[in-house]
Amino acid sequence: RKEVEQDPGPFNVPEGATVAFNCTYSNSASQSFFWYRQDCRKEPKLLMSVYSSGNEDGRFTAQLNRASQYISLLIRDSKLSDSATYLCAVNIMKTSYDKVIFGPGTSLSVIP
């Protein structure tokens, strides 16, 4: 089993739709969690960190469920500009260094 797994996608949704992505992780020692967005042929960019209590940034909501070991990203009122690949990242902090594992990504296409 991979350490971090994501919905395989692709997700094709109409403008205005709500879409949710899930990401599961296998290491219970994982300490911090992030969502990234990657546009085609570009570098991944931090979308948001994921906090234990859940957090929201405009149309984006991130949730963490430590008991079930998954994080989620909800996008409301999808825009054409939301089309991208979304990567989750999990930080497993070791004694002297951080180990960050990225999921394979889920592709989203928002259709007019």
Add this chain to the structure above:
Amino acid sequence: DAGITQSPRHKVTETGTPVTLRCHQTENHRYMYWYRQDPGHGLRLIHYSYGVKDTDKGEVSDGYSVSRSKTEDFLLTLESATSSQTSVYFCAISEHNQPQHFGDGTRLSIL
């Protein structure tokens, strides 16, 4: 945007030649990482550094070496490039328990 510069941005070279990619940061972050990204594989960690002269292997380190002689620079070397190393290479930096920030990437083609 985080101050990360990768060089070169594009490179085409021949099998068997040595190649060095450079990652330079102006953020004084402790951690630096080299990834490769290929279709169907996502981001795969090659090597990382947790301090000057402190480096360790990632999941796909074979055929690659790294050096970090000062905080701001992390070099990735392909001693003898092979066609399987054709990829997009990303450098990333972070502080402890903080998200990583990525450079623009280097597109490397090995013919």
